[in-house]
Amino acid sequence: MANCLVAQSGGPTSVINATVAGIVKANQLNPIYDTVYGGLHGVEGILSEMFVDLTDMSDFENKVLRQTPSSALGSCRYKLLRENEEDFKRLFEIFAKYDIRTVFYTGGNDSMDTVYALTQYAEKNNLEGFQFVGCPKTVDNDLMVMDHSPGYASAAKFIATTAYQTWLDSTVYTRQDVFILEAMGRDAGWLAASACASGIVDVLVLPEQPFDKENFLKVVKKHVDEKNKCYIVVSEGVRYEDGTYLSAQESKNDTFGHAVLGGSGAALRDMILDAGISERAKVQDLSNAQRSHATEQSKVDVEESFNLGMSAHMRSVDPSFTGKTVILNRVEGDDYDVVYSATDSSNIANHVKHFPTEWILPDYAGITDEALAYIEPLLVGIPEIIYDEKGLPVHVTPYYMRNK
Amino acid sequence: MANCLVAQSGGPTSVINATVAGIVKANQLNPIYDTVYGGLHGVEGILSEMFVDLTDMSDFENKVLRQTPSSALGSCRYKLLRENEEDFKRLFEIFAKYDIRTVFYTGGNDSMDTVYALTQYAEKNNLEGFQFVGCPKTVDNDLMVMDHSPGYASAAKFIATTAYQTWLDSTVYTRQDVFILEAMGRDAGWLAASACASGIVDVLVLPEQPFDKENFLKVVKKHVDEKNKCYIVVSEGVRYEDGTYLSAQESKNDTFGHAVLGGSGAALRDMILDAGISERAKVQDLSNAQRSHATEQSKVDVEESFNLGMSAHMRSVDPSFTGKTVILNRVEGDDYDVVYSATDSSNIANHVKHFPTEWILPDYAGITDEALAYIEPLLVGIPEIIYDEKGLPVHVTPYYMRNK
Numbered sequence: 001m002a003n004c005l006v007a008q009s010g011g012p013t014s015v016i017n018a019t020v021a022g023i024v025k026a027n028q029l030n031p032i033y034d035t036v037y038g039g040l041h042g043v044e045g046i047l048s049e050m051f052v053d054l055t056d057m058s059d060f061e062n063k064v065l066r067q068t069p070s071s072a073l074g075s076c077r078y079k080l081l082r083e084n085e086e087d088f089k090r091l092f093e094i095f096a097k098y099d100i101r102t103v104f105y106t107g108g109n110d111s112m113d114t115v116y117a118l119t120q121y122a123e124k125n126n127l128e129g130f131q132f133v134g135c136p137k138t139v140d141n142d143l144m145v146m147d148h149s150p151g152y153a154s155a156a157k158f159i160a161t162t163a164y165q166t167w168l169d170s171t172v173y174t175r176q177d178v179f180i181l182e183a184m185g186r187d188a189g190w191l192a193a194s195a196c197a198s199g200i201v202d203v204l205v206l207p208e209q210p211f212d213k214e215n216f217l218k219v220v221k222k223h224v225d226e227k228n229k230c231y232i233v234v235s236e237g238v239r240y241e242d243g244t245y246l247s248a249q250e251s252k253n254d255t256f257g258h259a260v261l262g263g264s265g266a267a268l269r270d271m272i273l274d275a276g277i278s279e280r281a282k283v284q285d286l287s288n289a290q291r292s293h294a295t296e297q298s299k300v301d302v303e304e305s306f307n308l309g310m311s312a313h314m315r316s317v318d319p320s321f322t323g324k325t326v327i328l329n330r331v332e333g334d335d336y337d338v339v340y341s342a343t344d345s346s347n348i349a350n351h352v353k354h355f356p357t358e359w360i361l362p363d364y365a366g367i368t369d370e371a372l373a374y375i376e377p378l379l380v381g382i383p384e385i386i387y388d389e390k391g392l393p394v395h396v397t398p399y400y401m402r403n404k
Numbered sequence: 405m406a407n408c409l410v411a412q413s414g415g416p417t418s419v420i421n422a423t424v425a426g427i428v429k430a431n432q433l434n435p436i437y438d439t440v441y442g443g444l445h446g447v448e449g450i451l452s453e454m455f456v457d458l459t460d461m462s463d464f465e466n467k468v469l470r471q472t473p474s475s476a477l478g479s480c481r482y483k484l485l486r487e488n489e490e491d492f493k494r495l496f497e498i499f500a501k502y503d504i505r506t507v508f509y510t511g512g513n514d515s516m517d518t519v520y521a522l523t524q525y526a527e528k529n530n531l532e533g534f535q536f537v538g539c540p541k542t543v544d545n546d547l548m549v550m551d552h553s554p555g556y557a558s559a560a561k562f563i564a565t566t567a568y569q570t571w572l573d574s575t576v577y578t579r580q581d582v583f584i585l586e587a588m589g590r591d592a593g594w595l596a597a598s599a600c601a602s603g604i605v606d607v608l609v610l611p612e613q614p615f616d617k618e619n620f621l622k623v624v625k626k627h628v629d630e631k632n633k634c635y636i637v638v639s640e641g642v643r644y645e646d647g648t649y650l651s652a653q654e655s656k657n658d659t660f661g662h663a664v665l666g667g668s669g670a671a672l673r674d675m676i677l678d679a680g681i682s683e684r685a686k687v688q689d690l691s692n693a694q695r696s697h698a699t700e701q702s703k704v705d706v707e708e709s710f711n712l713g714m715s716a717h718m719r720s721v722d723p724s725f726t727g728k729t730v731i732l733n734r735v736e737g738d739d740y741d742v743v744y745s746a747t748d749s750s751n752i753a754n755h756v757k758h759f760p761t762e763w764i765l766p767d768y769a770g771i772t773d774e775a776l777a778y779i780e781p782l783l784v785g786i787p788e789i790i791y792d793e794k795g796l797p798v799h800v801t802p803y804y805m806r807n808k
Binding site: 008012041044045068069070071072074075076077157160161162164165166168169170171172173174175179197198282283284285286287288289291292293294295296298299300376379380381382385387389390391392393395398400401 | 416481795804805
């Protein structure tokens with residue numbers, strides 16, 4: 001027998017830990033690995049042999065892990081570059097040292113590229129007996145090949161709920177009021193679009209369409225003229241026709257070359273105030289809370305993320321199962337259901353699935369019924385959350401903070 | 405028999421509607437009023453006779469109302485000025501026209517002044533047979549005489565939960581990270597302080613203490629030097645020794661002469677970046693979500709708010725019960741419990757209860773155990789929330805939006 005390693009990478013979600021919980025639970029049901037190592041801080045920590053032993057996690061901890069947001073094993077934005085062979089050499093030495101046969105790596109499209117790169121390196125160098133398995137997650141819902149990305153639904157649910165609740169809040173006075181909710185979404189508008197499940201969004205601005213300031217202001221003015229109010233939802237990554245971000249003054253690049261965004265809501269507010277359309281405009285940027293607010297997870301999302309971890313572990317019994325990412329797709333029919341399968345990680349690596357432009361209504365009027373029919377079943381159900389005696393949700397202490 | 409009127413004023417909370425639900429339910433249990441009118445948009449709408457009939461609200465609607473945040477009757481920031489006798493004259497004409505004997509008014513210290521002013525006007529002008537009863541609410545927890553303000557606990561719970569969850573999110577990378585959570589609180593630090601119930605706050609900056617930039621930066625630097633991270637919570641209303649707000653450039657005055665704040669978090673971020681203490685600092689302003697996130701109400705808070713509505717109705721059987729605000733105070737003992745009573749509304753009007761400075765630890769280190777022992781019992785319990793088939797919480801359509 002040999003061991004396995006599970007690690008997390010990329011931005012956290014509310015349910016990414018459920019996938020780890022699924023892998024650990026699967027190995028307890030069928031212990032094909034002697035030890036389930038948790039690698040701390042993704043590739044970055046693995047390179048420093050930062051491991052914890054998750055093998056004998058109690059059932060209670062497993063349950064609490066599922067309701068703990070963020071990455072309990074820590075994350076990284078370290079880019080494993082193919083030209084940097086030293087990193088690969090070192091990683092395979094460490095895998096050998098710890099007798100690690102299978103590496104489960106949870107993350108988004110960058111992380112799926114890491115899985116692909118490790119598989120390519122092993123093939124090229126005839127390193128046999130290693131398996132690399134990707135488990136998808138991202139609140140952005142921009143992963144290819146699968147129906148939706150684990151983590152999206154819980155963030156979407158928080159956004160839709162908060163949209164409705166802040167809309168109630170923003171309408172109580174008779175005075176003129178424009179409220180702008182800013183959601184994450186660098187290139188894809190899935191998160192902002194999910195606010196439409198609340199049924200109250202007047203104006204929706206997505207990155208999939210070049211921003212037309214004149215038309216936007218016209219539409220906002222129409223709402224304000226008609227009812228003295230306007231509720232706007234905007235993605236952080238909205239751009240003008242020429243590619244400039246609304247919040248251009250603030251954009252920097254992260255280590256993956258992606259622009260670090262924020263401030264599209266403030267940009268819209270300033271536009272509206274400058275144009276004299278409303279005397280008041282308030283912005284709420286949901287920021288990190290939207291991806292870590294695990295007390296309102298979608299039950300569908302937690303269960304699917306857990307199942308993907310189980311599925312990844314179970315499929316890894318087959319030694320030829322490498323360079324693969326486990327995925328899920330929706331079954332046709334009246335009742336929502338999914339089937340689990342696997343695809344080459346290269347199909348997901350570095351691609352982006354945009355919000356379909358045919359699902360976007362003209363004049364910033366929101367999304368089509370088809371789009372709503374896609375989103376709504378994902379939001380269903382509330383997991384039974386375990387609270388402590390203070391009334392706050394119980395979360396596991398992150399593994400990267402233990403023994404410190 | 406005569407009728408009663410219930411109206412809401414000031415900023416919304418997650419549980420202010422529970423007080424209305426309590427008044428309506430009490431009148432169903434003991435119908436001392438023929439009709440329970442809901443006055444829309446507080447005094448402002450009452451002056452325009454904007455009334456709805458709440459008398460026969462179904463039990464289901466009553467339950468859903470309790471889990472609906474914001475002010476379902478609409479709110480106002482209209483200031484009833486004592487010198488403006490026309491307003492008072494008009495109001496009493498309307499009360500007479502609708503045979504309204506008792507006015508229940510929910511709100512903060514400004515609204516309790518409205519109750520006081522109406523009572524004074526009736527006395528001065530020998531207008532008999534009218535009763536004015538205040539029901540307290542404010543997320544700010546700054547109302548005098550009572551142990552805590554209804555509405556505070558639910559906001560505090562959301563803040564403490566979100567603090568823990570965004571702290572998990574902000575620590576996943578090995579890189580340097582400073583995270584700043586901004587809470588509401590113009591003059592009182594209760595909301596920001598409640599984040600400490602999460603146990604993770606490194607640095608707490610409250611308006612009760614003049615801001616000392618040098619010491620603040622020293623403390624932040626110490627945390628960053630020690631562990632590469634620092635989690636900061638700040639009230640919107642923090643000021644320098646000379647009274648200038650941290651976010652001074654943005655402050656305007658509202659109709660009550662209060663400064664409209666926002667941006668203390670951004671001000672701290674800029675300070676930290678300018679001083680070169682950290683390369684990264686992210687701000688999350690909880691904005692309106694903190695007072696309207698009703699899906700995580702404190703059960704204690706909902707029940708108390710409902711009970712205060714019931715108590716107000718029941719006490720109004722006594723015709724001499726006017727110019728009063730119903731309040732609650734904590735019973736001494738190991739188990740948390742409260743007693744309900746009443747006080748003159750003038751005792752609450754226009755006063756502010758600050759967070760006790762003796763509960764603030766030096767060097768921005770948070771709050772004392774005594775303070776935590778005060779806050780924690782308020783957060784206990786999660787109400788059973790009713791969800792729709794989409795998985796989103798059910799809320800009542802605001803009464804001010806019906807028939808439009």
